[in-house]
C-alpha cells in the first residue's frame with residue numbers, strides 16, 4: 520500500500536519504535552495520529568514531524584482503557600481522516616524487574632492482556648468497519664519473539680503477544696478476499712526504553728536502532744507482501 524496521503528494511527532508514538540514509525544510514515548507522506556498516555560513527549564514528536572514538513576497529531580489515551588478506545592479513534596479520524604492503517608505498537612512488559620510466573624500477580628497479567636492484546640483487538644474492531652466500507656485497510660500488530668519462545672520471566676508479556684499473534688492469524692483468515700489485511704511484525708531487539716527496562720545491562724551496541732526497524736516495517740507495508748495466506752501473517756522486520 521502506498522502510504523502517501525493515507526491516515527495512519529500509531530499507538531505508543533511518543534518514543535522508541537512508535538516514534539520512529541511516526542517519523543518514517545510521515546516522511547513517506549502519511550498523516551499520522553499518535554497515541555500515548557503522556558501527551559508532552561507526543562507533542563514533541565508532532566513538532567519534530569511538522570518541522571520536517573509532515574502532518575502529525577497527538578492524542579492522549581491509554582489503549583488498556585476500554586472507555587478510551589472510541590474517543591481515541593474519533594479524534595484520530597477527525598484530525599487525520601478515516602484510518603487507513605492502524606499500527607498497534609503500544610505495549611507493556613508488566614512489572615519490572617521481570618518476574619517468574621510464580622511471583623506474578625494475576626492483576627499484572629490482566630493488565631498486560633488489557634494493553635497488549637485486548638486494546639489492539641478493540642482498536643482493530645473499531646477501525647475495521649470503516650475500512651470494510653472503503654474496501655481497503657491494513658492493521659499491523661507489533662509482536663515479539665517472546666510470542667514464540669518460552670523465555671523465563673517473560674511469561675505474561677509472552678502470553679499476551681502470543682495471543683495477539685494468533686488473533687492476527689485468525690483475523691487475516693477471516694479478512695481474506697475483503698481487500699483488508701492484518702499482519703503481525705516482530706521488530707527484533709531494539710535500543711529503546713522498554714528494552715532497557717527489561718534488560719538493563721544489555722549492551723546498546725548489540726541492539727537495533729528503532730529508526731532502521733521502522734524503515735523495514737514501512738517497506739513491508741508498502742511492499743504489499745502481506746496479501747498472503749493466513750499462516751504467513753507473522754513477519755520479522
Ligand SMILES: NC(=O)c1ccc[n+]([C@@H]2O[C@H](COP(=O)([O-])OP(=O)(O)OC[C@H]3O[C@@H](n4cnc5c(N)ncnc54)[C@H](OP(=O)(O)O)[C@@H]3O)[C@@H](O)[C@H]2O)c1
Pocket residue numbers: 530531532533534535536537554555556557558580581582583607608609610611634661662663664705706707708709710711712713714729
Ligand atoms: N524494544 C525491543 O527490543 C522490542 C523487542 C520486541 C518487540 N518489541 C515491541 O515493540 C513495540 C514498541 O516497543 P518499544 O521498545 O518502542 O517501547 P517503549 O520505548 O517503551 O515505548 C512504548 C510506547 O508505548 C506507549 N504506551 C505504553 N503503554 C501504553 C498504553 N497503555 N496506552 C497508550 N500508549 C502506551 C508509551 O508512551 P506512554 O508511556 O506515555 O503511554 C511509548 O510511547 C512494543 O509492542 C514492544 O512489545 C520491542
